[in-house]
Amino acid sequence: MLAIFVLIMMSTLVTAKDAAAIDFVINFIGNENKPSDLVYGGLCWGKHAELNFVKAAKDKGVRASGSLNTRVAYHEQDIIFLADLDCNGSHEFLYNASSKHLFRFPYRWLVLLSSTNEAKLMYLWRIPLLITSDLVLARRYGDFFELVELHKPAPSGSMITTPRGFFNGSLIDIRPQKELYRRRRNLMGHHLTMANIIQDSNTTKYYLPRDDRLQLHHDAVAKVCWVFAKVAFELLNATPRYTFSYRFGYKVNGQWSGMVRDIGDNKADLGKRYKL
């Protein structure tokens, strides 16, 4: 008799915990106020809670599914991924997403983790969450969730934690502005590399970084763009680096060359293109 009672107690406890998580996630997505397609992976909430979750999402006009269904057309900017680090399956979900580069812009992420599970934070520290990444970590204290945003100013940089608000039944959002590009403006001196195109003269390699206005008739547009790019780098508190290419690039057999390739291969962060 006692055993049955304990069993019932436990199952209601689990359900209550998941109900709070479901309520929170639905509120979080509602607060985003954007079209959203929710994709979750590795959840261990049980079939019943998962069904409740999908239904609650659907009632709010949000499509939720357990994998990226390739037969459905998604808009990348609408996708929000959900992982629960308290579930072991979510580690693999994060790993898979990382190898598919799904932590970059414009994907959004919501990751749940209970406050007592400190050790699992290491799964997040490894992810390349760069300055345009949009990941919110929700630490769970019973039915209360504390929200922080995570990002790194550079792949080698340390993780920056920015408070985002909390959920106590209502979602309290403390972001001064919602747009990331208005809030993430400090690269803390990390490098950004611009790719420059030389077409007129190789003396440009010498004069351009010196910014000395000599031989301006060679690669004039590249030299003007350089000045603008430098102002942008200063605004972002980035340290400039540069590379030179001899052409913008062509696509041959599916492979790009020139500046486009440098950007694709992450040898450069910024390419400059102009139209005369």
Ligand SMILES: *[C@@H]1O[C@H](CO)[C@@H](O)[C@H](O)[C@H]1NC(C)=O
């Ligand atoms: C998750 O993995 C850890 C370590 O491998 C194990 O101790 C724990 O029982 C697992 N939890 C679940 C819910 O499977």
Ligand SMILES: *[C@@H]1O[C@H](CO)[C@@H](O)[C@H](O)[C@H]1NC(C)=O
């Ligand atoms: C991770 O990727 C593998 C291989 O594509 C797949 O079999 C597995 O189900 C994925 N795991 C999760 C949790 O998404």
Ligand SMILES: *[C@@H]1O[C@H](CO)[C@@H](O)[C@H](O)[C@H]1NC(C)=O
């Ligand atoms: C949640 O927090 C807000 C802001 O601090 C407060 O006004 C509200 O009463 C709280 N709600 C509950 C249910 O505690």
Ligand SMILES: *[C@@H]1O[C@H](CO)[C@@H](O)[C@H](O)[C@H]1NC(C)=O
């Ligand atoms: C500059 O040097 C590179 C590498 O030696 C060469 O391929 C290119 O044709 C030169 N460009 C000009 C404009 O002289």
